[in-house]
Amino acid sequence: xxxxxxxxxxxxxxxxxxxxxxxxxxxxxxxxxxxxxxxxxxxxxxxxxxxxxxxxxxxxxxxxxxxxxxxxxxxxxxxxxxxxxxxxxxxxxxxxxxxxxxxxxxxxxxxxxxxxxxxxxxxxxxxxxxxxxxxxxxxxxxxxxxxxxxxxxxxxxxxxxxxxxxxxxxxxxxxxxxxxxxxxxxxxxxxxxxxxxxxxxxxxxxxxxxxxxxxxxxxxxxxxxxxxxxxxxxxxxxxxxxxxxxxxxxxxxxxxxxxxxxxxxxxxxxxxxxxxxxxxxxxxxxxxxxxxxxxxxxxxxxxxxxxxxxxxxxxxxxxxxxxxxxxxxx
Amino acid sequence: xxxxxxxxxxxxxxxxxxxxxxxxxxxxxxxxxxxxxxxxxxxxxxxxxxxxxxxxxxxxxxxxxxxxxxxxxxxxxxxxxxxxxxxxxxxxxxxxxxxxxxxxxxxxxxxxxxxxxxxxxxxxxxxxxxxxxxxxxxxxxxxxxxxxxxxxxxxxxxxxxxxxxxxxxxxxxxxxxxxxxxxxxxxxxxxxxxxxxxxxxxxxxxxxxxxxxxxxxxxxxxxxxxxxxxxxxxxxxxxxxxxxxxxxxxxxxxxxxxxxxxxxxxxxxxxxxxxxxxxxxxxxxxxxxxxxxxxxxxxxxxxxxxxxxxxxxxxxxxxxxxxxx
Numbered sequence: 001x002x003x004x005x006x007x008x009x010x011x012x013x014x015x016x017x018x019x020x021x022x023x024x025x026x027x028x029x030x031x032x033x034x035x036x037x038x039x040x041x042x043x044x045x046x047x048x049x050x051x052x053x054x055x056x057x058x059x060x061x062x063x064x065x066x067x068x069x070x071x072x073x074x075x076x077x078x079x080x081x082x083x084x085x086x087x088x089x090x091x092x093x094x095x096x097x098x099x100x101x102x103x104x105x106x107x108x109x110x111x112x113x114x115x116x117x118x119x120x121x122x123x124x125x126x127x128x129x130x131x132x133x134x135x136x137x138x139x140x141x142x143x144x145x146x147x148x149x150x151x152x153x154x155x156x157x158x159x160x161x162x163x164x165x166x167x168x169x170x171x172x173x174x175x176x177x178x179x180x181x182x183x184x185x186x187x188x189x190x191x192x193x194x195x196x197x198x199x200x201x202x203x204x205x206x207x208x209x210x211x212x213x214x215x216x217x218x219x220x221x222x223x224x225x226x227x228x229x230x231x232x233x234x235x236x237x238x239x240x241x242x243x244x245x246x247x248x249x250x251x252x253x254x255x256x257x258x259x260x261x262x263x264x265x266x267x268x269x270x271x272x273x274x275x276x277x278x279x280x281x282x283x284x285x286x287x288x289x290x291x292x293x294x295x296x297x298x299x300x301x302x303x304x305x306x307x308x309x310x311x312x313x314x315x316x317x318x319x320x321x322x323x324x325x326x327x328x329x330x
Numbered sequence: 331x332x333x334x335x336x337x338x339x340x341x342x343x344x345x346x347x348x349x350x351x352x353x354x355x356x357x358x359x360x361x362x363x364x365x366x367x368x369x370x371x372x373x374x375x376x377x378x379x380x381x382x383x384x385x386x387x388x389x390x391x392x393x394x395x396x397x398x399x400x401x402x403x404x405x406x407x408x409x410x411x412x413x414x415x416x417x418x419x420x421x422x423x424x425x426x427x428x429x430x431x432x433x434x435x436x437x438x439x440x441x442x443x444x445x446x447x448x449x450x451x452x453x454x455x456x457x458x459x460x461x462x463x464x465x466x467x468x469x470x471x472x473x474x475x476x477x478x479x480x481x482x483x484x485x486x487x488x489x490x491x492x493x494x495x496x497x498x499x500x501x502x503x504x505x506x507x508x509x510x511x512x513x514x515x516x517x518x519x520x521x522x523x524x525x526x527x528x529x530x531x532x533x534x535x536x537x538x539x540x541x542x543x544x545x546x547x548x549x550x551x552x553x554x555x556x557x558x559x560x561x562x563x564x565x566x567x568x569x570x571x572x573x574x575x576x577x578x579x580x581x582x583x584x585x586x587x588x589x590x591x592x593x594x595x596x597x598x599x600x601x602x603x604x605x606x607x608x609x610x611x612x613x614x615x616x617x618x619x620x621x622x623x624x625x626x627x628x629x630x631x632x633x634x635x636x637x638x639x640x641x642x643x644x645x646x647x648x649x650x651x652x653x654x655x
Contacts, residue, residue, distance in 0.1 A: 041623065043623075049626070050626065050627055072623075074623050074624075074625050074626075075625055075626050075627070076620055076625075076626045076629075077626045079629070079630065080578070081575075082575075082576075082578075083569060083573065084375075084565055084569065084576065087569070088368070088371065088372040088616075088617065089620055091367070091368040091371060091372070091617075092365075092368045092372070092617040092620035092621050093620060093621075094364065094368075095359050095360075095362065095364040095365040095367070095368040095617075095621055096356070096359045096365075096620065096621040096622075096623060097359050107474070107476070107569075107571075109476045109477070109479075109569065109570050109571055110476070110569035110570070110571060111569075113568070117498075174471050174472075176472075201471075
């Protein structure tokens with residue numbers, strides 16, 4: 001019993017040691033600057049799990065940057081969308097004294113105390129993906145991500161030039177501020193060409209229910225000639241509703257974010273576009289910019305937002321993006 | 331027999347072992363004041379739940395509904411203050427009353443029907459999580475509500491429930507330790523404490539000796555609900571808002587902490603100090619892995635291994651101690 005415990009303990013300790021790059025930093029090819037990059041340790045802390053395809057791409061971006069920069073990067077996330085656990089993670093990350101931090105801020109009010117402790121401890125930090133409005137106030141050097149309003153405006157302009165005048169904004173989380181902001185942007189983008197927008201709340205947990213709601217909205221108002229999904233989960237029910245009402249291909253449809261289904265629909269011409277906020281760049285740029293900041297104290301953006309999107313996937317480039325998505329970089 | 335009367339001995343040894351492992355690998359950051367605070371602050375809410383759940387488990391029952399009560403009580407406070415514009419303290423009073431009522435309902439159902447509490451509270455777990463989501467969606471179309479700091483009465487609540495009490499340590503740590511001390515006193519020094527042990531050890535014999543087993547259990551179900559309400563309050567004040575999903579899976583973590591702490595799943599044996607140590611081990615492992623710098627992809631692997639190791643070591647020490655007597 002004694003020996004078993006000893007062996008198990010030693011084995012676990014060894015494994016922890018090996019996984020914890022802290023004690024065994026990989027030697028990087030330091031190029032210029034006074035900082036020894038092999039000692040640089042950046043913690044990337046997000047609210048999304050790497051089991052989610054979107055966040056897997058973010059983590060791939062951060063990992064690639066770590067290899068290229070020769071620094072050590074850890075990706076941390078709570079096991080579910082949980083602000084309490086996330087604030088605990090931030091606290092633990094700050095206690096571990098990393099060289100720099102990159103954090104997502106999906107709920108600025110909830111995370112403010114822990115985040116302020118991080119920036120107050122003098123750890124250089126950028127926010128990414130979510131929290132653009134709160135980033136500066138919370139003391140971050142920069143925010144890397146897509147701005148919701150501008151993305152909505154760009155989507156509105158695209159739909160308008162695709163011939164849409166009356167567009168449905170399919171919101172799967174009414175009350176979520178960032179999604180409401182996208183709809184507002186859409187309205188303003190459409191208004192430039194005298195188009196109008198109305199919000200339709202859908203529940204993606206029940207795709208059948210979502211499809212029926214979209215169907216009845218289309219039946220109620222035959223003037224509707226455009227749709228924008230705020231998340232790719234809405235693509236399948238929306239396409240089903242259009243197919244059933246015989247309006248597939250007759251109205252302009254776009255979606256936020258990429259999934260294999262949404263990309264295939266764009267390639268096949270069923271969707272006009274998919275808005276890509278380029279999550280790979282969010283992880284990649286956070287690590288690169290923080291590494292350079294540690295060496296040069298220089299940070300682009302002037303405290304404003306460094307935009308990674310919106311980038312548009314359309315029929316022309318869909319095949320290329322599908323190939324890149326298979327490699328986990330889009 | 332004297333060491334057997336110390337259910338927390340093994341847990342204490344396991345806690346020391348876990349601390350030594352992390353102190354050796356993560357080094358100064360884990361041992362620092364900041365690192366210690368990161369551990370204790372994370373362990374405190376779980377610890378508060380574990381102390382109450384520990385008492386209930388010693389009496390031979392489970393409460394799986396506490397995670398849902400955390401979500402329910404938190405959202406009740408937010409709905410009353412933000413939607414119905416109550417001031418904070420009456421809303422807190424209402425949330426406490428609601429939680430006690432849920433606990434009373436749980437307890438009454440269990441002692442009245444004689445069904446396993448595991449099943450009864452599994453049912454209420456779903457009912458109250460579902461109600462919380464449905465009612466808050468119905469009233470506000472949202473499942474997350476913020477802005478508690480703009481409600482009148484927030485100042486004193488912040489000091490009591492959400493402040494950094496001592497340096498980097500949150501006030502929740504004081505609540506945790508205070509409640510653990512209270513529970514230990516009740517268990518070891520009062521007649522009610524004897525009743526708890528008797529109710530779990532042999533309910534039939536206890537009943538024959540005149541122990542009001544049903545009443546004891548109902549009171550303990552109300553205690554776990556109250557502890558869940560306190561955690562909800564602490565988190566609502568600290569994060570100035572609530573989420574209908576808050577507290578999810580906390581019921582299982584609390585049971586894990588209690589079992590790590592040496593309380594028997596079958597009841598009749600255990601301690602509040604053990605529950606404290608169990609929550610501490612959980613917090614050390616959870617935060618220590620992050621401080622050590624293990625990537626999130628590997629997190630659950632190590633969490634699982636460390637927890638099993640802690641329990642095995644706990645058992646080993648306890649058995650050795652019993653042989654030595």
